[in-house]
Amino acid sequence: MTPQVETATAAHEAAVYDTLMLAFASDPMARWTWPDAHVYLEVFPRFAKAFGGAGFALGTAHRIGNEAAALWLPPGVEPDSEAMDRLMQGSLSAEVAADVVQIMEQMTSFHPQEEHWYLPMIGADPAHQGKGLGSALLKHALAICDRDGVAAYLESSNPRNIPLYERHGFVRLGSIQAGSSPVVTPMLRKAKRR
16 A cells, blocks of 8 residues: 655644654764754754744645654755754754754755755654655655656765665765764755656
8 A cells, every 4th residue: 555645734743743753763963963862852853843844834744644754845945044053052062063063064065056845854753664655755745846847855864765765866966974973965866857
């Protein structure tokens, strides 16, 4: 049975953040950023909201029940960088903070100049991983990108996910890394002709 992807509304927001928090609980970059479990659990939902929460109001947040979710930002919409900066300043250790600034600068340098959809976050509750939910979420949004002839861009913070993205047409653009951080891989899926 094909997983049913639906638009996540404001009523689903807390549940989506919970699903993503579980999905990223063993993510190399998320846990390097917030290695203390208490801090991670406290900060992650606010981080997710600042990073991709605009998708709820725009109809570009997607979910498969409470099992998996993706926060997409359509062309011209950016993460809430001011909220992210405030959150980082209040939650990062001094050692990590300096490296995060460099990572964010590198992330900015890889963002495409062309019109594109940006995927800040996608993930499945670990109890439901390996069931094709990530593929279903990607197919759903990439069909919209293809309909509109627009590229898609993401940064993979977990090397385990790179083959999934490559199967959906994303190609690696390079690597992002600073200090003791894990590697983040920027990836682009070029626009398909309308």
